[in-house]
Amino acid sequence: MSKNLTSRSEDYSKWYNELVVKADLAQNSAVRGCMVIKPYGYAIWEKMQAELDRMFKETGHQNAYFPLFVPKSLFEAEEKNAEGFAKECAVVTHYRLQNDPDNPGKLRVDPEAKLEEELVVRPTSEAIIWSTYKGWIQSYRDLPLLINQWANVVRWEMRTRLFLRTAEFLWQEGHTAHATKAEAITEAELMNNVYADFAENFMAIPVIKGTKTESERFAGADETYCIEALMQDGKALQAGTSHFLGQNFAKAFDVKFASSEGTQEYVWATSWGVSTRLMGALIMTHSDDQGLVLPPNLAPNQVVIVPIYKGAEQLEELSATVQGIMKNLRALGVTVKYDDRDTYRPGAKFAQHELQGVPLRIAIGARDLANGTVELARRDTLTKESIALEGLEQHIKALLEEIQQSLFDKSKSYRDDHITAVDTFDEFKKVLKNKGGFISAHWDGTSETEEKIKELTKATIRCIPMDYKEEEGKCVLTGNSSSRRVLFAKAY
Amino acid sequence: MSKNLTSRSEDYSKWYNELVVKADLAQNSAVRGCMVIKPYGYAIWEKMQAELDRMFKETGHQNAYFPLFVPKSLFEAEEKNAEGFAKECAVVTHYRLQNDPDNPGKLRVDPEAKLEEELVVRPTSEAIIWSTYKGWIQSYRDLPLLINQWANVVRWEMRTRLFLRTAEFLWQEGHTAHATKAEAITEAELMNNVYADFAENFMAIPVIKGTKTESERFAGADETYCIEALMQDGKALQAGTSHFLGQNFAKAFDVKFASSEGTQEYVWATSWGVSTRLMGALIMTHSDDQGLVLPPNLAPNQVVIVPIYKGAEQLEELSATVQGIMKNLRALGVTVKYDDRDTYRPGAKFAQHELQGVPLRIAIGARDLANGTVELARRDTLTKESIALEGLEQHIKALLEEIQQSLFDKSKSYRDDHITAVDTFDEFKKVLKNKGGFISAHWDGTSETEEKIKELTKATIRCIPMDYKEEEGKCVLTGNSSSRRVLFAKAY
Numbered sequence: 001m002s003k004n005l006t007s008r009s010e011d012y013s014k015w016y017n018e019l020v021v022k023a024d025l026a027q028n029s030a031v032r033g034c035m036v037i038k039p040y041g042y043a044i045w046e047k048m049q050a051e052l053d054r055m056f057k058e059t060g061h062q063n064a065y066f067p068l069f070v071p072k073s074l075f076e077a078e079e080k081n082a083e084g085f086a087k088e089c090a091v092v093t094h095y096r097l098q099n100d101p102d103n104p105g106k107l108r109v110d111p112e113a114k115l116e117e118e119l120v121v122r123p124t125s126e127a128i129i130w131s132t133y134k135g136w137i138q139s140y141r142d143l144p145l146l147i148n149q150w151a152n153v154v155r156w157e158m159r160t161r162l163f164l165r166t167a168e169f170l171w172q173e174g175h176t177a178h179a180t181k182a183e184a185i186t187e188a189e190l191m192n193n194v195y196a197d198f199a200e201n202f203m204a205i206p207v208i209k210g211t212k213t214e215s216e217r218f219a220g221a222d223e224t225y226c227i228e229a230l231m232q233d234g235k236a237l238q239a240g241t242s243h244f245l246g247q248n249f250a251k252a253f254d255v256k257f258a259s260s261e262g263t264q265e266y267v268w269a270t271s272w273g274v275s276t277r278l279m280g281a282l283i284m285t286h287s288d289d290q291g292l293v294l295p296p297n298l299a300p301n302q303v304v305i306v307p308i309y310k311g312a313e314q315l316e317e318l319s320a321t322v323q324g325i326m327k328n329l330r331a332l333g334v335t336v337k338y339d340d341r342d343t344y345r346p347g348a349k350f351a352q353h354e355l356q357g358v359p360l361r362i363a364i365g366a367r368d369l370a371n372g373t374v375e376l377a378r379r380d381t382l383t384k385e386s387i388a389l390e391g392l393e394q395h396i397k398a399l400l401e402e403i404q405q406s407l408f409d410k411s412k413s414y415r416d417d418h419i420t421a422v423d424t425f426d427e428f429k430k431v432l433k434n435k436g437g438f439i440s441a442h443w444d445g446t447s448e449t450e451e452k453i454k455e456l457t458k459a460t461i462r463c464i465p466m467d468y469k470e471e472e473g474k475c476v477l478t479g480n481s482s483s484r485r486v487l488f489a490k491a492y
Numbered sequence: 493m494s495k496n497l498t499s500r501s502e503d504y505s506k507w508y509n510e511l512v513v514k515a516d517l518a519q520n521s522a523v524r525g526c527m528v529i530k531p532y533g534y535a536i537w538e539k540m541q542a543e544l545d546r547m548f549k550e551t552g553h554q555n556a557y558f559p560l561f562v563p564k565s566l567f568e569a570e571e572k573n574a575e576g577f578a579k580e581c582a583v584v585t586h587y588r589l590q591n592d593p594d595n596p597g598k599l600r601v602d603p604e605a606k607l608e609e610e611l612v613v614r615p616t617s618e619a620i621i622w623s624t625y626k627g628w629i630q631s632y633r634d635l636p637l638l639i640n641q642w643a644n645v646v647r648w649e650m651r652t653r654l655f656l657r658t659a660e661f662l663w664q665e666g667h668t669a670h671a672t673k674a675e676a677i678t679e680a681e682l683m684n685n686v687y688a689d690f691a692e693n694f695m696a697i698p699v700i701k702g703t704k705t706e707s708e709r710f711a712g713a714d715e716t717y718c719i720e721a722l723m724q725d726g727k728a729l730q731a732g733t734s735h736f737l738g739q740n741f742a743k744a745f746d747v748k749f750a751s752s753e754g755t756q757e758y759v760w761a762t763s764w765g766v767s768t769r770l771m772g773a774l775i776m777t778h779s780d781d782q783g784l785v786l787p788p789n790l791a792p793n794q795v796v797i798v799p800i801y802k803g804a805e806q807l808e809e810l811s812a813t814v815q816g817i818m819k820n821l822r823a824l825g826v827t828v829k830y831d832d833r834d835t836y837r838p839g840a841k842f843a844q845h846e847l848q849g850v851p852l853r854i855a856i857g858a859r860d861l862a863n864g865t866v867e868l869a870r871r872d873t874l875t876k877e878s879i880a881l882e883g884l885e886q887h888i889k890a891l892l893e894e895i896q897q898s899l900f901d902k903s904k905s906y907r908d909d910h911i912t913a914v915d916t917f918d919e920f921k922k923v924l925k926n927k928g929g930f931i932s933a934h935w936d937g938t939s940e941t942e943e944k945i946k947e948l949t950k951a952t953i954r955c956i957p958m959d960y961k962e963e964e965g966k967c968v969l970t971g972n973s974s975s976r977r978v979l980f981a982k983a984y
Binding site for chain 2: 027029030031034035036037038039042043046062063064065066067068069070071072074075076079082086087088089090091092093094095096097098105106107109118119120121128131132135141147151152154156168170343
């Protein structure tokens with residue numbers, strides 16, 4: 001595994017691309033824009049999935065599975081949603097291949113096997129799910145309906161990047177149905193809070209909760225809640241969204257329920273999702289020029305142990321001690337791997353585990369064994385210490401917690417240092433150019449101004465923060481009156 | 493939830509279809525041949541997934557994820573595999589929809605957005621995965637490569653049935669690469685054994701391990717191992733397969749490795765999979781005319797508690813006791829649900845839980861409370877007993893284990909009673925017609941005879957059992973010499 005990453009300061013974008021591939025997280029595939037998630041990357045995604053799934057169930061949601069395909073007639077039923085996704089969807093038109101008479105040994109689409117109605121590969125599942133909910137919801141007793149799906153979706157993006165923007169990606173999509181508007185809004189906010197909790201306390205990524213402006217909203221939503229994170233290059237990344245869909249899909253698919261008073265009412269809806277894009281956020285928040293840095297919560301192996309030995313006899317002696325350490329660590333709930341491969345030398349192993357972000361590395365040799373010590377290397381700080389075997393496991397357990405917290409604190413400190421309040425457009429442009437990060441500025445509330453600022457600076461409104469106070473001011477571009485600041489940034 | 497299932501003796505096929513829908517497991521969707529897996533059905537599938545995933549990891553496999561789409565040029569690379577799946581594959585030809593000028597408000601495929609190369613929605617992933625493995629495997633040090641993927645796949649079947657045969661289904665597919673033929677065969681056999689272990693010890697479904705005849709082999713395999721189960725109507729169901737792929741895919745995609753001696757060798761391959769079809773096997777093995785019967789290992793709720801009460805005060809008293817029971821059950825690792833919905837009456841709840849196969853049901857009312865007892869109903873035997881609150885949880889824990897074992901024993905006894913050895917074709921037809929099940933008979937080893945028997949009787953060779961002994965005999969159809977018996981049956 002060759003190292004030598006481009007440094008972040010040299011070319012952040014190149015550093016990211018190299019890191020994803022060299023740390024064995026993912027790679028491009030033979031299919032344009034689609035990635036292969038490699039075992040090491042997938043193991044991290046599995047940890048995210050497990051924790052999110054636990055949080056969804058704890059908040060009363062159940063998993064289900066809906067078809068990959070959306071018949072065109074359903075896809076187009078909710079007009080705004082259809083308009084939003086029509087330009088980037090993969091379409092199945094045939095259901096058979098046949099031998100190509102002009103090219104022996106090759107296949108071609110069988111013209112006789114054309115579908116009567118085209119099928120869209122789901123870019124998101126509101127349409128297929130709400131056409132199904134019509135059969136599930138008759139009465140208020142069927143509500144709320146709290147469903148989540150783990151699935152793959154396809155959006156035919158023209159410019160793709162591993163994890164951040166791919167034609168196919170993995171995600172979860174929650175789709176809930178409620179009797180009242182207030183309940184649906186509460187649900188949308190709740191799930192945005194669940195995402196924020198997950199990002200901060202599990203992924204160690206500080207986020208800002210807010211709502212999107214109309215032009216940045218999900219196609220078909222009345223309100224989009226989001227969590228926004230800040231990457232080390234000063235660009236923002238939307239890490240999760242939760243939508244209040246009003247009655248838009250209920251009306252498009254005629255989903256009504258009999259209320260407890262006996263009236264027929266349209267159902268209120270939410271949807272919410274996070275995707276493998278979170279892998280991109282994870283990588284870009286914590287990693288450094290030496291490679292990946294993983295918060296212990298997300299590390300497939302929290303500790304790796306490398307034996308330093310000459311000959312089978314020494315290895316055997318070391319291994320006996322190592323087995324004891326591993327047993328004790330596992331009893332404390334720590335995941336540990338013994339890297340006793342004889343096809344690689346210790347130096348190569350150190351380099352690999354550093355590149356792959358294993359939080360703690362133990363090296364143990366014959367001399368250590370004689371001294372009753374091991375060498376413990378910490379990935380996030382790149383520091384080493386010699387430490388007694390006695391009490392090692394408890395020390396490691398505590399250290400892992402410290403690392404988890406320290407990564408969050410470090411990211412939060414960086415993020416907080418990169419929220420700049422500005423009151424003029426000159427300042428706006430200067431901060432954006434010299435410092436980056438979030439810019440807190442007054443905006444007159446119109447899509448025209450938002451669009452104009454984007455044209456002039458490439459910065460967009462990332463969100464209208466949930467916890468900001470009303471404050472009289474003047475729009476940074478037009479000087480028109482404004483009652484609150486919003487957060488701008490260049491974004492992924 | 494309406495009950496009144498068609499009985500198995502009246503119409504087994506109708507009974508199955510009704511049960512799947514009425515027990516809330518799955519339903520047909522707006523997409524031809526694709527199903528919606530409902531939350532209750534999905535919760536059972538999740539239990540299967542979790543256990544299989546654990547077993548795969550325990551045997552050294554890692555998960556990864558490969559693209560949904562297979563470019564046509566890769567799809568056609570391994571000729572037999574392509575030939576086997578070309579007739580039933582969904583093909584993406586376009587990547588955009590546009591407003592239909594002839595139908596305002598409707599969309600159509602954008603003729604400008606035609607793909608240069610068609611994309612096949614994966615019916616299985618050997619092609620895309622082996623084209624990727626080419627980049628992963630250079631040396632013997634990269635082997636073995638032991639990968640599994642959880643994914644959806646699409647096969648455009650013309651006649652579909654919920655879970656048993658659907659156009660889209662969920663599955664796992666293992667794809668491994670090895671340095672030697674012997675190692676690959678060992679892997680294929682190992683995974684078939686893992687499937688058998690899972691079916692018998694987790695799903696309580698007895699299976700016969702064997703190999704497929706040439707005509708029933710996976711397209712592209714040199715050998716297909718399988719596990720075969722027997723349903724209550726005397727038809728067999730293939731519950732899992734594991735393939736030794738030889739060097740077929742390595743040759744098609746030019747995947748070679750440098751051996752430790754420095755020579756360049758083609759890699760040896762296996763693939764193996766089970767799917768949501770297992771849900772069909774589960775349902776048809778254990779369930780009865782009252783509905784679903786679930787082995788405790790697979791029940792989303794092993795125990796359900798229904799309070800019998802009048803008024804809020806009585807409910808509150810009962811609930812205090814119930815909370816204590818639930819806490820104790822959970823401490824023993826038993827999953828339990830308190831069904832205190834006030835929108836349904838106890839009778840309706842009993843009917844629902846019976847239909848949905850909850851292994852144990854506790855009913856508790858004011859009188860029970862006074863007597864220090866509860867009513868405990870067992871789903872598999874449809875028996876009830878009044879039992880002391882004292883020691884209830886330990887009793888339940890033991891009873892769940894007894895039920896798990898009892899379901900297996902019952903199925904095995906039925907299965908063993910339905911393996912009939914015959915020596916003439918008249919007997920063969922008679923047993924097939926009057927009794928069904930597996931028929932153990934001599935076969936001359938030719939595909940012609942196999943095909944002829946299928947034409948005459950609709951029975952196919954389910955497998956050549958692994959543990960059968962060499963035995964001289966004469967083919968049941970042709971009278972030609974044969975050295976072992978094989979198992980015939982009508983099959984799903």
